[in-house]
Amino acid sequence: VTPFEPTPNRRPTMREVARSAGVSLKTVSRVVNDEPGVSPALQGRVHTAIAALGYEPDARARSLRRTGARDQTIGLILVDAGNPFAGLMTRGVEDVARKHGSLVIAASSDEDPERESLLFRELVARRVDGLVMYPTDHAAPSIVRGLERGTQVVCVDRVPDGLPCDAVVSDNRGGIREATELLLSTGHRDIGYLGDSLHIYTARERLAGFQEAMARAGISVDRDRTVAGLRDPEVAESAARAMLSGPRRPTGLIAAQNLVTIGTIKALHQLGLEHEVALISFDDVQFATELSPAITAVAQDPYELGRRATVRLFERLDGDTSEPHLDVLPVPLIRRGSGEMRVSR
Amino acid sequence: VTPFEPTPNRRPTMREVARSAGVSLKTVSRVVNDEPGVSPALQGRVHTAIAALGYEPDARARSLRRTGARDQTIGLILVDAGNPFAGLMTRGVEDVARKHGSLVIAASSDEDPERESLLFRELVARRVDGLVMYPTDHAAPSIVRGLERGTQVVCVDRVPDGLPCDAVVSDNRGGIREATELLLSTGHRDIGYLGDSLHIYTARERLAGFQEAMARAGISVDRDRTVAGLRDPEVAESAARAMLSGPRRPTGLIAAQNLVTIGTIKALHQLGLEHEVALISFDDVQFATELSPAITAVAQDPYELGRRATVRLFERLDGDTSEPHLDVLPVPLIRRGSGEMRVSR
DNA sequence: CTGTTAGCGCATTCAA
DNA sequence: TTGAATGCGCTAACAG
Numbered sequence: 001v002t003p004f005e006p007t008p009n010r011r012p013t014m015r016e017v018a019r020s021a022g023v024s025l026k027t028v029s030r031v032v033n034d035e036p037g038v039s040p041a042l043q044g045r046v047h048t049a050i051a052a053l054g055y056e057p058d059a060r061a062r063s064l065r066r067t068g069a070r071d072q073t074i075g076l077i078l079v080d081a082g083n084p085f086a087g088l089m090t091r092g093v094e095d096v097a098r099k100h101g102s103l104v105i106a107a108s109s110d111e112d113p114e115r116e117s118l119l120f121r122e123l124v125a126r127r128v129d130g131l132v133m134y135p136t137d138h139a140a141p142s143i144v145r146g147l148e149r150g151t152q153v154v155c156v157d158r159v160p161d162g163l164p165c166d167a168v169v170s171d172n173r174g175g176i177r178e179a180t181e182l183l184l185s186t187g188h189r190d191i192g193y194l195g196d197s198l199h200i201y202t203a204r205e206r207l208a209g210f211q212e213a214m215a216r217a218g219i220s221v222d223r224d225r226t227v228a229g230l231r232d233p234e235v236a237e238s239a240a241r242a243m244l245s246g247p248r249r250p251t252g253l254i255a256a257q258n259l260v261t262i263g264t265i266k267a268l269h270q271l272g273l274e275h276e277v278a279l280i281s282f283d284d285v286q287f288a289t290e291l292s293p294a295i296t297a298v299a300q301d302p303y304e305l306g307r308r309a310t311v312r313l314f315e316r317l318d319g320d321t322s323e324p325h326l327d328v329l330p331v332p333l334i335r336r337g338s339g340e341m342r343v344s345r
Numbered sequence: 346v347t348p349f350e351p352t353p354n355r356r357p358t359m360r361e362v363a364r365s366a367g368v369s370l371k372t373v374s375r376v377v378n379d380e381p382g383v384s385p386a387l388q389g390r391v392h393t394a395i396a397a398l399g400y401e402p403d404a405r406a407r408s409l410r411r412t413g414a415r416d417q418t419i420g421l422i423l424v425d426a427g428n429p430f431a432g433l434m435t436r437g438v439e440d441v442a443r444k445h446g447s448l449v450i451a452a453s454s455d456e457d458p459e460r461e462s463l464l465f466r467e468l469v470a471r472r473v474d475g476l477v478m479y480p481t482d483h484a485a486p487s488i489v490r491g492l493e494r495g496t497q498v499v500c501v502d503r504v505p506d507g508l509p510c511d512a513v514v515s516d517n518r519g520g521i522r523e524a525t526e527l528l529l530s531t532g533h534r535d536i537g538y539l540g541d542s543l544h545i546y547t548a549r550e551r552l553a554g555f556q557e558a559m560a561r562a563g564i565s566v567d568r569d570r571t572v573a574g575l576r577d578p579e580v581a582e583s584a585a586r587a588m589l590s591g592p593r594r595p596t597g598l599i600a601a602q603n604l605v606t607i608g609t610i611k612a613l614h615q616l617g618l619e620h621e622v623a624l625i626s627f628d629d630v631q632f633a634t635e636l637s638p639a640i641t642a643v644a645q646d647p648y649e650l651g652r653r654a655t656v657r658l659f660e661r662l663d664g665d666t667s668e669p670h671l672d673v674l675p676v677p678l679i680r681r682g683s684g685e686m687r688v689s690r
Numbered sequence: 691c692t693g694t695t696a697g698c699g700c701a702t703t704c705a706a
Numbered sequence: 707t708t709g710a711a712t713g714c715g716c717t718a719a720c721a722g
Binding site for chain 4: 023024025026027030037038039042061063064065066067
């Protein structure tokens with residue numbers, strides 16, 4: 001013991017409460033955990049001591065001793081917690097976790113598989129009860145190792161190829177197909193597609209939906225009408241501008257993601273083409289209604305994605321051992337104007 | 346021991362690794378913690394055993410034993426993690442925490458002081474190293490108790506009255522004052538103010554900024570020109586519509602918050618007044634540039650708020666015992682059109 | 691270089 | 707109804 005170095009931030013322990021109340025350790029434990037069989041008199045003394053010392057139980061020690069019991073903490077690995085989409089998803093996760101008395105450790109992988117794998121291990125080290133993951137497309141190995149060791153994982157939004165775990169995703173393919181069909185139904189034949197990097201599961205699904213719809217309509221798609229790999233609004237904006245400034249301007253556009261839509265709208269406004277060229281967005285955007293024209297969008301529900309994934313996770317934690325299940329959420333097409341414009345000549 | 350009930354999710358322990366590698370517990374500990382003084386031969390055997398068993402250290406046991414050492418986890422209590430503002434703040438917090446090797450447990454109080462207090466205690470129970478709080482206006486008691494017991498707390502965005510802890514906030518008062526002065530400088534005298542609930546610190550500060558600017562200009566503000574308590578876009582929209590439909594229509598508006606701005610813009614567009622009535626928003630909004638007119642805004646930087654608060658928190662954790670400090674971030678006024686419109690007659 | 695002993699704060703088991 | 711002993715998984719403090 002070093003008498004001149006007051007142990008910093010030393011919190012009172014159960015033992016000290018016991019001494020202060022003149023009872024045994026176990027009696028305090030009983031009171032703290034609302035176990036029956038403590039006389040009202042002792043209960044009172046213990047509560048007084050707890051209040052006087054400002055005792056707070058140590059969840060770490062508790063969960064260490066209670067082997068097999070829950071830790072009341074789940075992990076959430078996102079690509080970017082700062083993204084509004086992720087924020088709503090987080091809220092869905094948190095709300096379900098709360099119902100189960102759990103808190104959420106959230107962290108961002110920034111689309112970096114190594115960082116994702118590191119986070120995975122850190123969360124396993126903390127012995128979280130389970131994990132909800134918005135995975136990168138290279139998440140498979142980490143997850144497999146985790147699953148082998150009994151760490152439950154549910155994926156959201158993206159589903160890594162051939163991974164034996166539950167997943168909850170939007171109907172990316174169907175949503176874009178429906179959007180494309182709307183454009184086709186109003187006479188559009190020359191449709192431009194602006195999408196995210198094809199390394200990403202959702203981006204591949206969406207592009208596939210577009211190609212399916214076009215193929216069904218018997219329309220061949222030119223290579224230069226399909227741009228992928230647009231990661232931020234600036235890049236999307238210049239890609240859209242290039243497409244719109246080219247010799248044969250498309251009469252309709254599909255922006256297959258949030259940030260791509262923002263860039264595309266900017267390009268349309270800059271060129272004064274917002275009332276000439278039809279636009280449908282995957283992901284709803286703020287002010288979709290206030291813009292002119294209002295933006296027709298295929299709307300995902302990130303809150304619901306997070307909510308369902310977490311419901312699933314707790315089902316697994318409660319002993320569900322059924323086959324991995326893929327839950328596909330429908331994505332409604334909201335018609336507001338920009339997607340219903342006819343071909344202008 | 347119950348032979349027919351296989352302990353579920355049982356992870357290998359250090360002891361088992363030691364047995365498997367034929368070394369002592371401590372040697373495994375040394376290898377796991379990269380402590381010097383283990384022969385390469387034993388290191389190799391230990392690593393092999395670790396890989397074979399899929400051993401992952403238990404952070405709970407570790408932090409329990411290492412008294413005084415960091416837990417590598419900080420808590421973040423937000424009002425609503427689903428809010429985009431909060432999402433960016435979270436990212437700022439996470440990025441700093443990461444630099445210090447820490448993860449973040451994030452939770453939402455939903456503006457409910459009781460829930461906030463509960464979360465506070467749950468996080469203390471988990472022995473987080475410290476807490477960043479976006480507090481409700483009733484957070485003071487919880488925080489005081491926490492501080493007394495040595496739990497470091499830094500507040501962001503709002504600062505509860507007379508609380509002895511660090512805080513990082515935007516210059517709410519100055520920002521609105523500057524906005525008001527811009528309207529005044531272009532001839533506006535009849536300015537409407539739409540704001541959030543005055544239970545909230547930032548709302549009070551902003552209203553004060555408005556009143557200060559008006560008072561300095563020697564203009565008295567009618568009661569019906571100042572609306573507070575607007576908590577969501579719908580309520581804000583109808584409040585704005587009422588103000589704009591009244592007998593004496595204001596020539597300029599200040600929307601003192603994100604969601605209020607959204608409602609106000611909707612009202613202006615519905616009434617076709619967006620080019621008649623000037624508008625300045627506190628908080629920047631998506632598509633501020635694409636709307637017509639583009640929205641002049643006083644822009645907060647939520648990421649920077651979170652970042653600075655967390656930097657401060659770790660300074661405290663590293664032993665800084667200076668007086669509590671209030672860090673006020675400037676908020677630039679971005680002129681885009683809607684705020685520079687002259688009075689229309 | 692390696693191992694043994696103790697104990698972090700608590701819940702579990704069993705005894706009184 | 708109460709309490710003493712034991713150990714969760716690990717690291718600290720000491721030996722060898």
